[in-house]
Amino acid sequence: MRENFFSLRTVMWEEGCVKMIDQTALPQRLVYKTFDSWEGVADAIRRMVIRGAPAIGVAAAMGVALAADRSRSEGRDQLLKEIDRAAEGLRRTRPTAVNLFWGIDRVVATARRAGPSVDKIRDATVEEAKRMAEEDVESNRRLGAFGAPLLDDGDVVMTQCNAGALATVGYGTALGVIRAAREAGKCVKVIVNETRPALQGSRLTAFELVRDGFHCTLISDTAVGFMMSSGRVDKVIVGADRITRDGYVFNKIGTYQVAVLAQRHGIPFYPAAPRSTFDLKRTHDQIVIEERAYDEVVRVKGRRIAPKGIPVANPAFDKTPPELVTCIVTDFGLIRSPIEQNLQTVIG
Amino acid sequence: MRENFFSLRTVMWEEGCVKMIDQTALPQRLVYKTFDSWEGVADAIRRMVIRGAPAIGVAAAMGVALAADRSRSEGRDQLLKEIDRAAEGLRRTRPTAVNLFWGIDRVVATARRAGPSVDKIRDATVEEAKRMAEEDVESNRRLGAFGAPLLDDGDVVMTQCNAGALATVGYGTALGVIRAAREAGKCVKVIVNETRPALQGSRLTAFELVRDGFHCTLISDTAVGFMMSSGRVDKVIVGADRITRDGYVFNKIGTYQVAVLAQRHGIPFYPAAPRSTFDLKRTHDQIVIEERAYDEVVRVKGRRIAPKGIPVANPAFDKTPPELVTCIVTDFGLIRSPIEQNLQTVIG
Numbered sequence: 092m093r094e095n096f097f098s099l100r101t102v103m104w105e106e107g108c109v110k111m112i113d114q115t116a117l118p119q120r121l122v123y124k125t126f127d128s129w130e131g132v133a134d135a136i137r138r139m140v141i142r143g144a145p146a147i148g149v150a151a152a153m154g155v156a157l158a159a160d161r162s163r164s165e166g167r168d169q170l171l172k173e174i175d176r177a178a179e180g181l182r183r184t185r186p187t188a189v190n191l192f193w194g195i196d197r198v199v200a201t202a203r204r205a206g207p208s209v210d211k212i213r214d215a216t217v218e219e220a221k222r223m224a225e226e227d228v229e230s231n232r233r234l235g236a237f238g239a240p241l242l243d244d245g246d247v248v249m250t251q252c253n254a255g256a257l258a259t260v261g262y263g264t265a266l267g268v269i270r271a272a273r274e275a276g277k278c279v280k281v282i283v284n285e286t287r288p289a290l291q292g293s294r295l296t297a298f299e300l301v302r303d304g305f306h307c308t309l310i311s312d313t314a315v316g317f318m319m320s321s322g323r324v325d326k327v328i329v330g331a332d333r334i335t336r337d338g339y340v341f342n343k344i345g346t347y348q349v350a351v352l353a354q355r356h357g358i359p360f361y362p363a364a365p366r367s368t369f370d371l372k373r374t375h376d377q378i379v380i381e382e383r384a385y386d387e388v389v390r391v392k393g394r395r396i397a398p399k400g401i402p403v404a405n406p407a408f409d410k411t412p413p414e415l416v417t418c419i420v421t422d423f424g425l426i427r428s429p430i431e432q433n434l435q436t437v438i439g
Numbered sequence: 440m441r442e443n444f445f446s447l448r449t450v451m452w453e454e455g456c457v458k459m460i461d462q463t464a465l466p467q468r469l470v471y472k473t474f475d476s477w478e479g480v481a482d483a484i485r486r487m488v489i490r491g492a493p494a495i496g497v498a499a500a501m502g503v504a505l506a507a508d509r510s511r512s513e514g515r516d517q518l519l520k521e522i523d524r525a526a527e528g529l530r531r532t533r534p535t536a537v538n539l540f541w542g543i544d545r546v547v548a549t550a551r552r553a554g555p556s557v558d559k560i561r562d563a564t565v566e567e568a569k570r571m572a573e574e575d576v577e578s579n580r581r582l583g584a585f586g587a588p589l590l591d592d593g594d595v596v597m598t599q600c601n602a603g604a605l606a607t608v609g610y611g612t613a614l615g616v617i618r619a620a621r622e623a624g625k626c627v628k629v630i631v632n633e634t635r636p637a638l639q640g641s642r643l644t645a646f647e648l649v650r651d652g653f654h655c656t657l658i659s660d661t662a663v664g665f666m667m668s669s670g671r672v673d674k675v676i677v678g679a680d681r682i683t684r685d686g687y688v689f690n691k692i693g694t695y696q697v698a699v700l701a702q703r704h705g706i707p708f709y710p711a712a713p714r715s716t717f718d719l720k721r722t723h724d725q726i727v728i729e730e731r732a733y734d735e736v737v738r739v740k741g742r743r744i745a746p747k748g749i750p751v752a753n754p755a756f757d758k759t760p761p762e763l764v765t766c767i768v769t770d771f772g773l774i775r776s777p778i779e780q781n782l783q784t785v786i787g
Contacts, residue, residue: 118743118744118745118746119743282752283749285635285736285744285745286661287633287635287659287660287661288659288661290744293736293737293744293745293749294744294745297745297746297749298745298746301746301747301748301749302746307749307750308749308750308751308752309736309737309745309749309750309751309752310736310751310752310753311635311636311660311692311693311736311753312635312659312660312661312693313634313635313636313660313691313692313693313696314692314693314752314753314754314757315696316693316695316696316699316757317692317695317696317728317754317757318752320695320757323752343661344659344661344662344665345659345660345661345662345664347664347665347668348661348663348664348665348696348700351664351699351700351703352696352699355699380665388633388641388657388658388659389641389657391739391740391742391744392739392740392742392743392744393742394739394740394741394742395466395467395740396466396633396638396641396642396739396740397466397633397641397642397645397646397657398466398645398646398649398650399649400649401631401641401645401649401655401656401657402655402656402657403656403657403658404630404656404657404658404662404666404671405658405659405662406662406665409662409664409665409668
């Protein structure tokens with residue numbers, strides 16, 4: 092069996108700094124950026140230097156840890172106040188993916204529980220953030236193991252955006268299932284939807300799959316229906332940024348229409364996400380869908396593709412209702428249809 | 440009522456040459472290119488200097504006329520042979536839009552009917568090609584008049600690709616309906632799908648609509664489902680490259696999935712096309728869908744957006760089955776559902 096994991100880590104704690112792959116430079120250059128302040132990490136999340144729900148969850152947690160670790164506070168209260176301020180700043184970066192809030196809340200809670208010593212608080216937050224990075228890879232491997240049996244040898248699997256190693260600390264969620272299927276000896280081919288406007292499909296998923304020797308084919312987002320109607324897609328696997336308790340899957344813009352088309356063509360549609368992506372407190376109508384910058388739509392790699400003066404709508408996410416979902420793959424097991432009822436049983 | 444036609448002609452016969460807007464330079468620069476050989480015109484069609492089914496029909500007809508007009512043949516047979524050679528070369532440029540073949544066949548037939556004089560043959564082919572350009576604008580205006588009552592004041596209409604003045608000699612088919620509705624005093628807003636890979640929506644439709652003062656919004660192709668599911672689309676109007684006798688609408692890649700989504704959301708879906716786009720000899724399974732170049736998918740305006748070594752699928756068109764079509768707008772009237780039966784009555 093070939094060694095097939097993406098051998099790089101997307102985000103890591105290194106020598107008191109947060110180091111991450113600069114995803115805005117891909118696929119041309121694979122470079123790391125290093126941050127020594129929570130503000131730098133917040134800016135990186137906002138500008139999508141790092142993206143992907145699980146990855147930004149861990150990055151934000153590390154951002155809070157950075158605030159604690161670099162703090163000169165000598166008393167617990169002052170340190171916790173600084174931690175809260177960093178947490179608040181990091182929470183404001185992106186509204187849709189729930190992992191961000193989960194990651195921040197977890198290190199803040201750890202800090203509060205760490206006792207009176209400021210040194211212990213610092214160490215505990217850093218350790219917790221590092222632990223979360225390790226757990227992310229482990230949970231993706233568990234998720235992959237649960238999902239792999241859904242794929243058959245010879246399958247052609249379509250994916251939207253990037254829910255791969257680059258969207259997590261390593262291994263990936265949707266692409267983790269594909270990796271796990273390959274590790275189990277199955278040959279799986281991948282159709283990569285380019286995923287405008289930010290092109291995470293062509294820039295990131297294609298990069299990651301080519302690098303790891305997968306057989307894959309890149310298409311424009313307009314060709315999804317054609318590929319399905321000409322019988323060239325067996326399954327769809329995507330990631331998720333938030334799954335609400337009523338079973339709605341929030342994910343990268345375009346996911347919903349892929350799901351509608353999959354249903355029309357009788358193609359199974361599988362979102363894959365770890366426990367931290369589930370938001371059991373909210374229903375779909377309570378979630379803010381981020382509207383991103385004008386420039387993402389009118390420019391590609393700095394080149395203008397639309398006339399001046401054209402107004403733009405640029406929603407970054409959409410929501411797929413549970414009736415379009417065949418089964419959700421999690422690190423706790425599969426959530427089969429009817430999604431809404433079974434979600435509570437598996438995750439709740 | 441404001442003067443609202445696109446005042447430029449996309450393609451014209453001028454001083455013995457074929458002159459056309461270079462659509463590859465839009466939206467940055469509005470420039471014309473002039474061709475004095477049929478080979479130049481064929482190359483322009485292939486490279487999408489000119490595109491849009493009705494426009495390439497007229498351009499190809501003018502290409503044949505150019506071959507006749509520039510010929511030094513002194514006998515009818517030799518001239519007709521040259522005309523046939525040009526026709527054959529022009530036919531090989533793009534396979535899917537039927538207007539191309541219709542345009543070529545029509546001038547070739549005119550040449551054959553023009554009698555024994557080579558001068559008369561030359562004049563007749565040039566006159567026929569020029570007449571076709573005039574007829575195109577007239578037929579688009581008739582089509583617009585038939586379609587305008589389908590739109591209500593205040594409607595938001597989504598369109599794919601460019602079926603506007605730039606896809607025709609002038610006025611447009613899908614956008615012609617929107618122009619006609621505005622001329623009838625209705626306020627109609629347009630959502631422009633960018634239409635990767637060649638970006639005819641963001642580059643051409645947006646250019647044309649902004650220039651003519653329409654209220655429009657540009658979106659990525661991934662946002663179609665989101666816009667519909669959030670209630671922001673009232674109707675869809677698209678052009679067509681070929682409509683077969685069984686009612687299948689061949690149009691720019693992405694049209695099929697827009698139609699599927701429109702049906703899910705109860706949004707009327709209207710293709711608009713002149714008589715020359717109907718192919719009553721063939722059914723949908725007999726049509727070749729053009730596969731275009733690798734570079735269209737992996738580069739945008741010269742900038743690479745995908746890693747080296749990634750395979751690509753780049754179908755340029757797709758087909759929408761008649762059950763997804765609410766009504767086809769033609770220059771002969773409306774073809775209502777059931778499309779397949781009514782098509783024969785209106786067009787046959």
